[in-house]
Amino acid sequence: MFSRAHVPARHRLSIRIWQNFAAKQIRVFWDGMPFYVDEEAWNKLFLECGSNDFRGHCSFVSESCGFPLNRMKRGRSKCQHFTPSEGRKKRHRSVPPAHVQTGSSASQRPTEETWGSLPHHVVLHIFQHLSLVDRARASSVCRRWNEVFHIPELWRRFEFELNQPATSYLRSTHPDLIQQIIKRHAQHLQYVSFKVDSCTESAEAACNILSQLVNCTIKTLGLISTARPSFMDVSQSHFVSALTVVFVNSKSLSSIKIDDTPVDDPSLKVLVANNSDTLKLLKMSSCPHVSPAGILCVADQCHGLRELALNYHLLSDELLLALSSEKHVHLEHLRIDVVSENPGQTQFHAIKKSSWDALIHHSPQVSIVMYFFLYEEEFEPFFCEETPVTHLYFGRAVSKDMLGRIGMNCPRLVELVVCANGLEPLDEELIRIAERCTSLTAIGLGECEVTCSGFMEFVKMCGGRLSQLSIMEEVLIPDNTYSIEQIHSEVSKHLGRIWFPDMMPTW
Incomplete structure (x- = not known):
């Protein structure tokens, strides 16, 4: 060369x-x-x-x-x-290559x-x-390559990263590039996401960009807070105004992720009025300004909705029945976050078994995922009747009684993760879950206690269908039948693969 x-x-x-x-x-x-x-x-x-x-x-x-x-x-x-x-x-x-001999200078110079x-x-x-930075460098090679740099196909997907240098080490999208995108490529954007740090200024900058996307045809929109939910610190009127610009001008929105934002019922009505035929995914967990009536409006009008994520206070019998109507497509994924910020002050309602049955009859393959962040005294309304949940995650301590109800009333359970339970062995509860939850393939136990004999009985009943088994070594209590050393080989034999309990790091 x-x-x-x-x-x-x-x-x-x-x-x-x-x-x-x-x-x-x-x-x-x-x-x-x-x-x-x-x-x-x-x-x-x-x-x-x-x-x-x-x-x-x-x-x-x-x-x-x-x-x-x-x-x-x-x-x-x-x-x-x-x-x-x-x-x-x-x-x-x-x-x-560094020492290749060259011929005449004329043959060397393209x-x-x-x-x-x-x-x-x-x-x-x-x-x-190439990455965006590399494309930008290459675009300076010649005029023709600069023309290619601005071809619409290269601007269908873009992620705006907005971080404050004083508080974040993450790189931000350069302001000049943002202005160039708004002026030359706003109409080309189809898959757009905003990642903001914990600063309110970053969230406000995202809203300012949203409000300028007036000639866009966005199909997917994601607002992501990488740390604390900074969009919640933005003025609600400012946020709703910016979001409404996108809802009105994009007539083919199919996927919207707006968790932890101040979106409200009127803005959802604008969304439905302009994108009811195309909306397939809506994730809006932790949106305190949305009411059950607001989300019900979405379910009633957006018959193509396949994935929905929301907080439990928005879930109602009417919503499940709307998702089960003949006009509605089969629901594929329903995520429900059950969160309590003020123990003893939040009242959780119960969902009728008939409403759950209607949903399963309409969408038999739906995955129902529930995340619980409650205190023990707040679990009373849950799982008293058969519930078609498939994935359960408990982020705080859960009582033995609650786990017993899960074993009795969650026959579709596929995955169970328990962060903590206390100092009472869970042998009976695990055995009941293994016996009645025949679809269970994954389980994880954190700060709990299970005797080695009870754990072995659970593994024998589940057998090779347990594709994921995550148990801390500290959870297992040795008894007269099995020691910690014996558990490894016995469990491996029944699972059909080598298995070890998880170890707590020493640092």
Whole structure:
């Protein structure tokens, strides 16, 4: 390869492609800047673009053997082609890339016209495998590549990262880039997400961007708080106004994730009025300004809704019946967060068994996931009747009585995770769960107690269907039948794979 020192700055436009056969990785030197593309993606690029279109503009060097596979000549579109195996056979005659002897200076210098003639679709496919920063660097190579940089296909998906330098080490999307996107690519955006840190200023900046997306056709929108829910600190009127801009101008929204935000009933009505035919996913856990009537409006009008996440206070018999209507498609995923911030002050209502039955009759394959963050005295309304929950997660201590009710009334249970229970052994409760929850495939126990004999009985009843079994060693209590040392081999035998209890780190 030629030395950059002998090439004028305006001609430093070459692409050098090095292939590491051992690592199955392609390293692309684009105007002297290295980029990495996996071999599978690179081969796909050749198949889609046509090797002749591409090889005529690139010089290939094998990193394994240092032999130039295709040497570019000025004014020539055809190159000599060597397979990797041929290159390896000539290893003893190859010259390291840094010391390759060059011919005349005219044959060393690819002209700007040569790179300008590289087909748009070839450059586009390369750009699709690069990060935004690398694409921006490459776009400065020539005018044609800058045109490709702004092709709409490269701007369908974008994630705005908004962080305050004083409080976060994460990199933010540059303000100049944000303005360029709003001016030139707002109408191209389809899959948009905002990641903000714990600062209110970051959430307000996200709202300011949302309010400017007036000519957009967004299909998916996600508002993500990476730390504390900073969107809740934004003025509700400011947030709702910005969100309404997107709801009104995007007529084909299919996925919306707005957990921990001050969205309210009127803004949901705007969403329904403009996107009822396309909405398939709605995640809005911890949205205190939404009422049961607001979410019921969504279920009544958005008959294509397949995934829904909400807090338990929004769940009602009417909502389940609306999701079970003949007009509504089969629900696939229902997540319910049961959270208590003020113990003793929150009253939880019960859902009728008939409402659950209607949902299961309409959507027999639905996954119902429940996350509990309650205190022991607040569990009374739950699982007194048969409940079709499939995944249960308890983030705080749960009583023996509650676990007993789960074993009796949750026949569809697939996964159970218990953070803590106390100092009473859970042998009977686990055995009942193994006996009646025949679909159980995963269980995790944290600060609980189970005798080794009771645990072994549970494992024998579940057998190989337990694909995930996570038990801390401190949970197991040795008895006259089994010791901690024996548990490992016995459990492994019944599971059909090697198993060890989890160990508490020493640090």
